[in-house]
Amino acid sequence: MKASVYHDVNDFRLKDMETPNIGYGEVLLKLKACGVCGTDIHKAIHRSVPPETVLGHEFAGEIVMIGEGVTKFNVGDRVVGAIHVPCFTCHYCQRQQYTLCPEFKQTNIVPGGFSEYIHLSERHVRHLLFKIPDSMSYLHASLAEPVACCIHGQKAADIRPGDNVLIMGAGPIGLIHGQLLKHKDVSKVIISDISSYKLKKAKKFGIDYPVNIKNENLKAVVNQVTNNEGVDIVIIAAGISSLLPEAIQLLRRGGRVICFSPFEQNSEVQIDASRFFKDEISIVGTYSVSPFEFEEAIIHISNGTIDAKSMITHEMSLDQVGEAINFAANPAEKVIKVVITD
Incomplete structure (x- = not known):
């Protein structure tokens, strides 16, 4: 599969990578849209992630493979999710401070949203994957995570x-x-x-x-x-x-x-x-998001509370991720939201 890999400031390279394998309770997702987030821009410009990183986490896509034990989803389901999942049992989770959970940042999508496919762990599938309405485009659904x-x-x-x-x-x-x-x-x-x-x-x-x-x-x-x-x-x-x-x-x-x-x-x-x-x-x-805001976000996009059409000003392709980062970071440009589409 193809992925846009970060190496340094102004250095993203489109590379061939192995399509991830999935195991029990896991799914493989074909990416249809992934928004460029301010944190992606910050990481790329300030070198706060190591080389060979695949950025992107505001994803929407289609499930193309499910592992044994997956019962909530089927191949062909259209879904959105997020990058980090809490454990739900620690000191912080018991106080509903899910984004402070020690395991929160230890969980990730693999390899990242600026790729053709991502692997979602059993914990992601169980707690942090949500179906989107048939009437909602993948483009608009990519706003679910920031909303x-x-x-x-x-x-x-x-x-x-x-x-x-x-x-x-x-x-x-x-x-x-x-x-x-x-x-x-x-x-x-x-x-x-x-x-x-x-x-x-x-x-x-x-x-x-x-x-x-x-x-x-x-x-x-x-x-x-x-x-x-x-x-x-x-x-x-x-x-x-x-x-x-x-x-x-x-x-x-x-x-x-x-x-x-x-x-x-x-x-x-x-x-x-x-x-x-x-x-x-x-x-x-306040940092990131818990699994308990997504359904409300999907409703707000679906009913027009969030004007997704006006928010997304530019679509770019996987081989343009570096260009998209610089474009979105430039305050002189007439841009609100850039989304990478397949």
Whole structure:
């Protein structure tokens, strides 16, 4: 089979690899679509994975082989899933903190989503594989994983009806958050970015106040929208740690910051720590996704809560993964979501 293999920055090579074998309880999946995620971009640009890695985890595909003991699925089923599976029995899993499970990152799809086929373990098949409706295209289904991640993150935000919410970053994740929020009976949603293209998309998705921070004062907009009270929730959807002090400044008393995107390793920022006591604010980190958000994500894509057609701006082929990474990473490009298709 063919796979796009990462070797270094700007060095992806299309290679022949052995098609994975499957065992008891396992399945072989023919990849039909795999989204380019911000973490794929981060790993490729910052060399945070070793050479010979096959990236990609936002996959949708068709089951072409099932192992003995598989009863939930059949050959020909159209499915989506994710890369990591918790153990469900450890200290963290018992507290429903599934993404902190020590075994979570030890589980992986093989070799990765930027390939023709992937092997899914028995644990994946049992807990983290979901059928998609016949009416849903593989292209649109590839959004299930990032949508599920955003649902997972918003659980941590404890969003209430009538809340005012600020999203910092209008990339794919920020725009998914915005669309989900508009179906939660929140009051107003503000989103900030430096890309006029992305902010126009945000307006199309019904987000109330797109703010271009190159020529608008974000604090002034927040004060105007909230009558100088500040927002109830800030979702940081860009991997820029310097956004954290600003987010805290824009919070209402009792508000909460959700750190959704990965910050730079060992990055340090200065924040007004007095607010934790006098204003009872909080900062919460949220990572990845558990198996319990996927069915909701599939429903949101199916019923149009997530405008999948407008979100996916570009399709590229397996031999263009390196090009897709650079294209999606370039803030000057008019791109939201790139999906690799067969």
